[in-house]
Amino acid sequence: MFSKKDSPDNLWIKCPKSGEMVFSADLPGLMHVTPAGHHMRIGPELRMGYTFDDGKYDKIETLAVAKDPLKFKDDKKYTDRLKAARSKTGQDDAMSIGIGEIHGIMSVVLVQNFAFMGGSLGMAAGEGFIQAAELAVHRGLPLVAFTAAGGARMQEGALSLMQMPRTTIAVQELREAGLPYIVVLCDPTTGGVTASYAMLGDIHLAEPGALICFAGPRVIEDTIREKLPEGFQRAEYLAEKGMVDKVVARQDMRETLANILSVLMKQNKNSSSSEAA
């Protein structure tokens, strides 16, 4: 997605939106959004840091799941792919859970990391979602889920498919507890993830330019044998089609979430000095 220029240490990277060269060291100060507005994919640590007051939160360990129940192997063993993803990301699987305050409103935040095997929804990610929802229900807190996935974890077969109903049950538990469930659709959110918990939020926000779909553009082009229009299945397009409430830039996300949560949780948001300028 983001092409790195062939220079030592990747000092400069090329913005896919404008083509301009951006100085890498500037990106953290820009929340990894290029001056032209391209929202780069980010992992859970940055995401949690941008979301919670002062970037402070408690990390919740995710539960263990059965390991490679199908003994799956393509040209590589699934267990080897998992190992590689774990050493690359430092995470056990795609989901990270944090609990903390957003403008003083206690919330559970779930981040799905695309860098971990494409964020794919397998047993661990499904269990992570359920764990986050049940934690929110147990503590009487809202759940904010940042989604990103290429789809299902094929190496887990139908056990991966079963995460669609399983996560949906967790959404129902939040609903019955009268707690807000806010989805923030990040690039890309596709396949079985979109067709379950990502489209069942009370409120759907999306990051600008995020690809959000069930079937990906290449699959559709192969099916209908025509080129799709510019912007097809992007966040702005979904907002136009009525599937997303609001497309929100990363630098405004914290404030937008706080506004929504303060209304739905009937709490005052503190105007906190902690706003990262």
Add this chain to the structure above:
Amino acid sequence: MPRTYLDFERSVAELDHQIETLVESGEKDVAEVAKLREKSEKQLKTIYEKIGAWEKTQVARHPIRPHFSEYISGLITDFTPLAGDRKFGDDLALMGGLGKIRDQSVVVIGHEKGKDTDSRLKHNFGMAQPEGYRKAVRLMDMAERFGLPLISFVDTAGAYPGRGAEERGQAEAIARSIDRGLSLKVPFITIITGEGGSGGAVAIATADKVMMLEHSIYSVISPEGCASILWRDGSKAQDAAKAMKITAQDLKELGVIDHIISEPLGGAHRAPEDMVKMVGAEIMTALESLSDLTAEELIKRRRDKFLNIGRSLL
């Protein structure tokens, strides 16, 4: 006798051809014909006892395998088909209606693939669009409102990957259908009759009892799709079929489904009427097993069942 034989049935096809030739030639040796028939049947049995995931994929997709319309005409009386999602249109890939199974009023929904070129086009090869899933939700609402059990027949390669389907919210429509099925206050039974293809299948398969026909398949992605992504070679579909554990037998063992319905020798397409009757009997047994449960019990048991999938493997 089915006119199309699958690749792995070649030896049976040859025997059957011999029998036909003998019969057509006016052969009077009845014993000889009977002997050949017996041999053919034995051969078929040997083959079907050993078929793997890829062969089952072919059986599950067999063009004359009984489809939704055969199950409806064979099992449901006083049937009234219902159409439309009341929002945009009607989707013939996912059908539904009201009727009775042995005097018990029910709501039925299911994918229809069609059986010849015209009907396949009409039913979009059983690949539903958002209107299909929204119609399913509408019929689930109706089942609940009138206290009628819901029976779903799953047979789809997957939800349709088209431009219009995406524009009208395919993902949202599937998600809502999963959501509604899981919260139903009435008994819900699913029979996977052929292909259970991914999200398009699970959308109407969140049942109290999920049953699969002996040679049907249920998978997160088609073997061809999996092969082209993970092996980067679509021709490795046989390997992908095996690796993904898509057969009824594997899925029963993994705890993904509840029950397997036996098929007639050589697959459902060799004796469609027998197959329909066997499915009818299994539906009645399943309905009976759920009849004493309250709405609360049904929902709790259904949720616990799905939440436990996978956890038992730890």
